[in-house]
Amino acid sequence: MNKPKVDSERLWAGLMEMGRIGATPGGGSGRIALTDLDREGRDLFVGWCREAGCAVRIDRMGNIFARRAGTDEARSPVMTGSHLDTQPLGGKFDGVYGVLAGLEVVRALNDAAIETEAPIDVVVWTDEEGVRFQSSMIASGIFAGLYDLDHGLSSADSNGKTMGQELERIGYAGTEPVGGYRVDSYFEAHIEQGPLLESEGKSVGVVLGAQGKRCYRVTVEGEEGHAGTLPMDQRRDALLGAARMIDAVNRVAFSHQPRPVITVGAIRARPNSPNTIAGSTEFTVDSRHPDGDLLAAIGDDLRRVFAEVADEAGLGVGIEQTTHRPTVTFDPSCITAIREAADALGIPHRDIYSAAGHDACNISHCAPTGMIFVPCEKGISHNEKENAKPEDLAAGCAVLIQAILERAN
Amino acid sequence: MNKPKVDSERLWAGLMEMGRIGATPGGGSGRIALTDLDREGRDLFVGWCREAGCAVRIDRMGNIFARRAGTDEARSPVMTGSHLDTQPLGGKFDGVYGVLAGLEVVRALNDAAIETEAPIDVVVWTDEEGVRFQSSMIASGIFAGLYDLDHGLSSADSNGKTMGQELERIGYAGTEPVGGYRVDSYFEAHIEQGPLLESEGKSVGVVLGAQGKRCYRVTVEGEEGHAGTLPMDQRRDALLGAARMIDAVNRVAFSHQPRPVITVGAIRARPNSPNTIAGSTEFTVDSRHPDGDLLAAIGDDLRRVFAEVADEAGLGVGIEQTTHRPTVTFDPSCITAIREAADALGIPHRDIYSAAGHDACNISHCAPTGMIFVPCEKGISHNEKENAKPEDLAAGCAVLIQAILERAN
Numbered sequence: 001m002n003k004p005k006v007d008s009e010r011l012w013a014g015l016m017e018m019g020r021i022g023a024t025p026g027g028g029s030g031r032i033a034l035t036d037l038d039r040e041g042r043d044l045f046v047g048w049c050r051e052a053g054c055a056v057r058i059d060r061m062g063n064i065f066a067r068r069a070g071t072d073e074a075r076s077p078v079m080t081g082s083h084l085d086t087q088p089l090g091g092k093f094d095g096v097y098g099v100l101a102g103l104e105v106v107r108a109l110n111d112a113a114i115e116t117e118a119p120i121d122v123v124v125w126t127d128e129e130g131v132r133f134q135s136s137m138i139a140s141g142i143f144a145g146l147y148d149l150d151h152g153l154s155s156a157d158s159n160g161k162t163m164g165q166e167l168e169r170i171g172y173a174g175t176e177p178v179g180g181y182r183v184d185s186y187f188e189a190h191i192e193q194g195p196l197l198e199s200e201g202k203s204v205g206v207v208l209g210a211q212g213k214r215c216y217r218v219t220v221e222g223e224e225g226h227a228g229t230l231p232m233d234q235r236r237d238a239l240l241g242a243a244r245m246i247d248a249v250n251r252v253a254f255s256h257q258p259r260p261v262i263t264v265g266a267i268r269a270r271p272n273s274p275n276t277i278a279g280s281t282e283f284t285v286d287s288r289h290p291d292g293d294l295l296a297a298i299g300d301d302l303r304r305v306f307a308e309v310a311d312e313a314g315l316g317v318g319i320e321q322t323t324h325r326p327t328v329t330f331d332p333s334c335i336t337a338i339r340e341a342a343d344a345l346g347i348p349h350r351d352i353y354s355a356a357g358h359d360a361c362n363i364s365h366c367a368p369t370g371m372i373f374v375p376c377e378k379g380i381s382h383n384e385k386e387n388a389k390p391e392d393l394a395a396g397c398a399v400l401i402q403a404i405l406e407r408a409n
Numbered sequence: 410m411n412k413p414k415v416d417s418e419r420l421w422a423g424l425m426e427m428g429r430i431g432a433t434p435g436g437g438s439g440r441i442a443l444t445d446l447d448r449e450g451r452d453l454f455v456g457w458c459r460e461a462g463c464a465v466r467i468d469r470m471g472n473i474f475a476r477r478a479g480t481d482e483a484r485s486p487v488m489t490g491s492h493l494d495t496q497p498l499g500g501k502f503d504g505v506y507g508v509l510a511g512l513e514v515v516r517a518l519n520d521a522a523i524e525t526e527a528p529i530d531v532v533v534w535t536d537e538e539g540v541r542f543q544s545s546m547i548a549s550g551i552f553a554g555l556y557d558l559d560h561g562l563s564s565a566d567s568n569g570k571t572m573g574q575e576l577e578r579i580g581y582a583g584t585e586p587v588g589g590y591r592v593d594s595y596f597e598a599h600i601e602q603g604p605l606l607e608s609e610g611k612s613v614g615v616v617l618g619a620q621g622k623r624c625y626r627v628t629v630e631g632e633e634g635h636a637g638t639l640p641m642d643q644r645r646d647a648l649l650g651a652a653r654m655i656d657a658v659n660r661v662a663f664s665h666q667p668r669p670v671i672t673v674g675a676i677r678a679r680p681n682s683p684n685t686i687a688g689s690t691e692f693t694v695d696s697r698h699p700d701g702d703l704l705a706a707i708g709d710d711l712r713r714v715f716a717e718v719a720d721e722a723g724l725g726v727g728i729e730q731t732t733h734r735p736t737v738t739f740d741p742s743c744i745t746a747i748r749e750a751a752d753a754l755g756i757p758h759r760d761i762y763s764a765a766g767h768d769a770c771n772i773s774h775c776a777p778t779g780m781i782f783v784p785c786e787k788g789i790s791h792n793e794k795e796n797a798k799p800e801d802l803a804a805g806c807a808v809l810i811q812a813i814l815e816r817a818n
Contacts, residue, residue, distance in 0.1 A: 194638025213637070215683060227672035227695045228622070228764030229603025229788060232662050239673055240659055246652035253641050263636035264648055266681045274624060274674045274693035284683035286636045355637030379638060 019092035028384025033127035058174025081123030091386020195379030205373030334370030341402030428501035437793030467583025490532030500795020604788030614782030743779030750811030
């Protein structure tokens with residue numbers, strides 16, 4: 001068999017050309033789902049795929065499937081892709097890289113005249129970001145059977161325009177049913193959106209799954225008092241209690257292995273006046289871990305330490321879970337295919353968990369799924385400054401080709 | 410010598426009658442300085458004083474001096490009083506009690522036909538609260554030589570009306586010079602505006618002075634980061650640092666004797682988003698202590714512990730002093746006169762420091778000064794709910810009479 005070769009310059013040029021659609025002053029892209037700019041981006045991609053010999057299907061949620069035929073069309077497709085929509089001031093790589101890496105797989109296989117038994121579908125999932133219709137990853141979720149089609153089509157933006165209407169308007173309301181057929185496997189290449197790979201000098205992250213997330217709102221109740229007159233030992237200072245709880249959150253994080261990430265990012269004291277002891281204080285906790293049981297146990301830990309601090313200080317405390325996103329575990333055979341591909345190619349890699357949600361998390365519910373991460377500069381994403389190195393992008397794509405070939409033959 | 414007797418009902422009735430001028434829906438008073446309501450209050454007081462046989466003088470800052478003659482008019486006056494102006498939604502006791510307690514001194518001495526060698530001046534200081542002209546205690550400050558008369562008369566409200574103009578308008582622009590003569594001593598009776606006397610069941614507080622106040626704005630500088638991806642040991646979390654500093658502030662407070670009051674009442678994290686590690690956090694510190702040297706040392710302690718926390722967490726920290734109100738120490742002989750009067754009358758008392766500023770703090774710069782506190786309900790003040798017990802108000806007044814007699818004979 002010939003050896004497929006990633007054309008790093010071609011891949012980079014595609015990213016730059018797509019990035020010009022909705023280019024922002026700060027060097028990023030703003031291509032919100034189902035806008036005219038989204039249509040432009042989709043049209044550009046579809047044109048490239050047709051040039052590469054693919055047959056293009058659109059389903060009722062506007063998901064695009066560009067198929068490179070297999071020698072055995074009866075076989076279920078090996079699928080790869082991501083999304084083309086971005087944050088309002090997003091980057092040129094989040095999502096787009098996964099889509100264009102899929103196209104590069106097709107082009108590289110074409111260049112090397114390599115056939116596969118199973119067909120390869122390069123997919124663009126509609127509206128991953130959820131900026132406009134307030135429901136991220138909805139189209140891949142419907143494909144995986146997690147949501148109803150009607151729920152997706154009727155989701156409305158702030159002007160009352162539905163996804164169904166906007167898909168019609170931009171010409172991407174397809175006729176194919178959404179999902180409901182067997183997918184051999186799904187691979188998604190993506191920038192890490194975190195700092196680990198860059199800081200360790202790895203070009204590829206073998207994604208084991210996506211960490212779960214539990215968020216809480218904590219309310220500490222004390223009593224307002226005059227800063228000048230109320231003696232220290234008679235105070236019930238809600239902000240002091242909250243401060244001790246925030247420190248305790250950090251100790252809880254360091255008490256578990258493998259270590260979770262736990263963040264108190266927002267706080268509000270009342271009345272928030274320099275010369276009044278705070279009567280109440282509210283803060284948020286964002287906790288994430290790949291192990292769902294451990295994540296639940298962390299919630300128990302937090303409740304316990306908060307109660308301890310509150311008891312000692314004569315304060316009341318309430319803790320309410322505001323978000324629970326379960327953990328996702330990717331398919332062992334897909335993970336192995338990716339790891340072995342990186343090994344075979346001599347590409348430095350490490351196992352990693354995704355901190356964010358991706359279409360792959362949804363697809364893992366209906367097909368064996370794996371993800372390939374590549375480093376991005378300083379871990380910055382959802383930002384015009386988002387950046388990545390051409391050689392890392394090419395390395396991730398080379399691994400993607402090998403993993404797909406492993407499944408498709 | 411006859412025994413003077415405080416008429417508790419008369420004192421209470423006067424407070425209630427004065428409180429009806431500018432009465433607020435919540436049971437308090439709103440009599441802002443140099444308004445028509447302030448004039449009404451002044452007129453009521455002046456009428457009462459004339460009925461009690463006093464000669465009334467007004468100085469150029471509108472300060473009112475109602476004199477009960479002494480047998481030796483060459484002697485410097487013993488002075489007592491406070492203020493009649495209130496907060497917009499203030500109470501019926503803050504200030505008014507000190508003025509009407511002075512009037513009750515005159516009435517009680519009249520009733521008992523007691524003469525004094527030195528004359529007694531009952532004084533109403535103009536605009537203690539500083540609500541309207543943004544300069545609290547300005548008229549007593551000019552009397553004490555702390556500010557120029559022109560500065561006071563030219564102070565303007567938000568409509569550009571000056572104190573000079575408004576004194577003319579309400580008919581209280583007097584012709585007497587402001588201060589500049591010897592005052593034998595000054596006594597001011599006032600509600601505590603704190604909880605100590607009530608909680609300990611004392612009717613009188615012997616005020617040793619007013620605690621100093623130093624306020625700071627503390628800015629903690631870290632680095633923003635993604636709550637889902639940045640590992641705990643790579644974070645520079647400004648809110649976590651601030652939380653540890655707030656706890657350290659509390660430890661500093663408990664490390665000093667006599668114990669200061671130190672309060673962190675206001676906090677602002679940036680961007681204050683649940684899923685972003687705070688890049689910076691700002692909080693306030695309000696520290697108060699009767700000992701000015703110790704208060705300065707506390708500032709040094711705070712700088713040291715903030716630097717320790719910041720160093721350990723890889724954060725930057727800036728601390729800026731925003732307020733410095735020096736401590737005030739009252740005159741030992743006045744303090745003794747008050748304490749001995751309470752002892753002689755069998756009134757439960759304790760030594761106490763004033764947490765707030767009072768006209769007496771200014772007058773202490775030009776005359777031997779003492780203050781008498783009485784309990785107020787739950788320590789609540791600057792509030793329509795402000796309340797006090799008639800028997801405590803009478804007890805404070807009885808002590809005031811004795812202290813004045815001690816100085817005036």
